[in-house]
Amino acid sequence: MFLELIAVIFAGMAGGGLMAIIIRFSGSRLPKWLTPVAAGGAMIAATVSSEYSWFSRTTVTLPEGFVVVETVETSAIYRPWTHVVPLTERFVALDTASVQSNPSHPDLRLAQVYFYGRWSPLNRLNVAADCGKGLRAALTDGISFDDAGSIEGANWVSARDNDPLLDAICEAR
Template sequence: MFLELIGTVFAGFAFAGVVMVLNKLTGGRLPKWAAPVAAGVGMIAMTISSEYSWYDRTRGQLPDGLAIVEEIESRAIYRPWTYAVPFVDRFAAIDTVSVRTNESVPDQRLVDLYFFGRWAPVSKLPIAVNCAENSRANLVDGAEFATDGSLTNATWFKAETGDPIIEATCGV
């Protein structure tokens, strides 16, 4: 976040500097407001560029085995250009390398679901997936494992056909 702020300030100085050089080359014919306006345009352009490139940069730095299962696009009234071209500011991924199974319950798998946000720390949610019943459960709300490996006190959610979390987990 701090580096993006520094980059935005430098973009403003660079745009204003280009206008001042152009003003010098044209013999001072540009209006006095051109340099501050150019600085503002440069800072806005840098901010927009940073917003749109965050997802690609973050996705490119993910380790092998993390499969993206959902992308959340952002639209806001104070950023009218996002209605024409929305950008991804949050996404979820599962760690396909760490999918765990138990021989006692072969249709059930445990996996870690990670949530990434533009200005938020990465958070992790362990979930259980039942491949045969096309359902899943969060493992943070009092869920426990019985001695036979089955899940007790878990709230199972029946998923729609083609649920990306279940497909990525059960396809492993």
């Protein structure tokens, strides 16, 4: 965040400085108020560019085996450009290397899911998926496994049809 602030400040200085040079070389025929306007425009452009490139910059750095399962796009009234092209602020990634299954319960899978957010810390959640029944559950405190490998104490929820997370977990391995 701090580096982005520095980048925006430098973009403003560069935009204002470039306009000042253009005004000077035009023989002062252009109004001087264009200098702060150019600086502000460069700062807005740098901010918008940084916001829209966050998702692609972050997904490029994902470890091998991570698959983006779902994205969350938003629009905001204070960012009018997001009504034209929505902004990806969050996404969910599955670590396909973490997917585990039990031979005695072939439809049951365990996996690690990561939640990325633009201005939020990375969160990890262990998830159980029952591929045969279309159910999934977050593995939190109070969950246990019996001797046969069944999960006890899980709060199973029905996944919607074509649930991207459930589909990705069931297709892995």
